[in-house]
Every structure is written in C-alpha cells, then in structure tokens.
Amino acid sequence: MPIVNELLQQEMKFITKPFEQKHIEGLFDTGDTLMQEIAISLIKGDNSQVDVLTKKALSGGYNANTILDDGLIAGMAVVGIKFRDNFIFVPEVLIAARAMKAGMAHIEPILSASGVEPIGTVIMGTVKGDLHDIGKNLCIMMLRGAGFIVHDLGVDTAPEEFIDAIDEHQAEVLGMSALLTTTMPNMGRTIEAFEDEGIREQVFIMVGGAPVTEEFAEDMGADGYGKDAISCVDLAKSFYENKK
Numbered sequence: 001m002p003i004v005n006e007l008l009q010q011e012m013k014f015i016t017k018p019f020e021q022k023h024i025e026g027l028f029d030t031g032d033t034l035m036q037e038i039a040i041s042l043i044k045g046d047n048s049q050v051d052v053l054t055k056k057a058l059s060g061g062y063n064a065n066t067i068l069d070d071g072l073i074a075g076m077a078v079v080g081i082k083f084r085d086n087f088i089f090v091p092e093v094l095i096a097a098r099a100m101k102a103g104m105a106h107i108e109p110i111l112s113a114s115g116v117e118p119i120g121t122v123i124m125g126t127v128k129g130d131l132h133d134i135g136k137n138l139c140i141m142m143l144r145g146a147g148f149i150v151h152d153l154g155v156d157t158a159p160e161e162f163i164d165a166i167d168e169h170q171a172e173v174l175g176m177s178a179l180l181t182t183t184m185p186n187m188g189r190t191i192e193a194f195e196d197e198g199i200r201e202q203v204f205i206m207v208g209g210a211p212v213t214e215e216f217a218e219d220m221g222a223d224g225y226g227k228d229a230i231s232c233v234d235l236a237k238s239f240y241e242n243k244k
C-alpha cells in the first residue's frame with residue numbers, strides 16, 4: 001500500500017537515498033490513513049494534533065504498539081533523515097520530540113499496565129554527554145509493561161551514577177543508551193568502572209541506541225545488544241530465565 005497522506009508524500013522529496021526511500025515507504029506500507037496522519041503531525045511538530053490523534057486511535061481500537069511503530073516511530077524516522085541532511089535543525093527536532101512525547105504519554109499507561117509480579121529490577125540511563133532519551137524512554141515503557149521495576153537515571157549519566165543506582169536498588173540488570181558516536185565509548189568506560197569496583201560479574205549489562213551495533217557491544221564487553229525496545233525486554237527476560 002502506498003503513502004496515502006498528501007503531506008507525507010511531500011515529505012518524500014527530502015528522502016533522497018533510494019534505500020532510505022524504500023525503508024520509509026516500508027514503514028508506511030499498511031496504508032493506514034490515521035497512522036500516517038499521526039506521523040505527519042509529529043514531523044510537523046504539532047503536539048496537540050499528535051495528542052488528539054493518538055487518543056482517537058486508542059479509542060478506535062488501535063493497538064498501542066501499532067500506534068508507536070506505524071505512527072510515532074515512523075514519523076521520527078523521517079525527522080531523523082531531514083535533520084541529518086540539514087533540511088531541519090535542532091529546534092525543529094526538539095519540537096518533533098515534544099510531539100512524540102505527547103503521543104507516548106497516552107501509550108505509556110497501556111504498555112506499563114501489566115499488573116504482574118515484578119520479574120526483576122532494571123537500571124536504565126543515557127550515557128554521559130548524551131541528551132537523547134526518546135529511545136531509552138520507549139525501552140523503559142516496554143520493560144515496565146513486561147513486568148520489570150525500572151529506575152530511570154535520565155540522560156547524561158556518569159559511570160558512578162550507574163554504579164550507585166545498582167547498589168542502592170540491588171538491581172542485577174543495567175541498560176545503557178547512546179545516540180552519538182562520540183558518547184558510545186562512555187558505555188565502555190562505564191563497564192570499566194564496574195570492573196574497577198569489582199562488581200562487573202554481578203550485573204548483566206545491555207546496550208542500545210541507533211549507532212550501537214552488536215559488534216561494538218561485544219568489543220566493549222557488554223552482555224547484550226538490543227536493536228529496539230522489544231529486544232531490550234527480551235534481553236532482560238533472558239537474563240532472568242538463564243538464572244533460574
């Protein structure tokens with residue numbers, strides 16, 4: 001199915017690389033008009049419209065994950081490419097991020113409302129020097145929805161803060177997020193800090209974020225790499241399952 005929303009079609013002129021055109025078209029291939037409206041509202045940074053449309057979708061029976069993937073994340077993918085290629089700048093991205101949060105505010109209670117016995121405690125944070133938190137927050141929503149207790153350390157988190165939180169909450173799983181190639185090495189530095197404290201073996205460390213790869217994660221000594229929020233949950237679950 002094609003991109004049916006006219007404004008969204010116009011956005012395709014900003015996507016110049018053929019493989020990215022294919023990728024973006026693939027994100028909208030269900031041809032769902034409401035999901036495309038949510039995406040374009042996010043791209044335009046219209047947070048009140050994202051708020052209204054997300055509520056409309058939920059009351060119309062759309063699944064929270066569908067809205068997240070086919071509306072909000074798909075829209076953010078376009079924003080990312082426009083930002084990288086200098087069609088938009090930091091203020092526009094911040095406005096789009098605010099719109100994303102307006103949608104996520106309705107989705108979070110649904111994804112978090114599992115009511116099951118907690119599986120375990122996870123500490124999550126974005127590494128030192130990095131202010132990106134949308135992906136981390138999505139992971140946290142999904143982890144809570146899957147039955148984990150999650151302590152969110154926010155952004156720009158120093159190695160000692162991760163160590164203190166693990167100690168304070170007696171957590172066994174740590175998740176670090178990084179979105180910048182310049183801050184990715186801070187994941188490795190955090191792992192070294194755990195080694196220096198002699199507590200590396202007590203903690204399962206998982207990492208993620210758009211520029212992070214499986215290979216990079218392995219090289220710096222992480223226990224797991226997740227490409228999205230679903231794999232983040234799978235990783236945390238696998239740790240507890242292997243412990244049994």
Ligand code: B12
Nearest residue numbers: 080084131132133134135175177180181208209210226228
């Ligand atoms: C939104 C955004 C911003 C916003 C952040 C707002 C916020 N509250 O987060 C603002 C405007 C503040 C911003 C600032 C900057 N940004 Co920026 N930003 C983005 C953008 C467009 C989207 C990121 C995003 O939210 N994606 C959507 C989420 C859902 O995806 P995600 O984060 O990857 O998370 C998913 C997975 O990776 C995974 N995951 C994430 N974390 C974890 C953790 C674990 C444990 C696991 C298992 C999985 C996992 O699950 C998530 C859900 O599926 C990206 C482009 C892009 N496409 O990535 C650029 C991008 C990351 N930014 C970039 C840059 C350069 C900057 C700035 C340096 C710009 C500047 N000149 O000031 C600053 C840096 C500020 C800082 N110190 O951090 C570059 C990075 C380039 C590079 N190679 O390092 C990018 C790639 C844009 C580009 N193409 O050039 N940015």
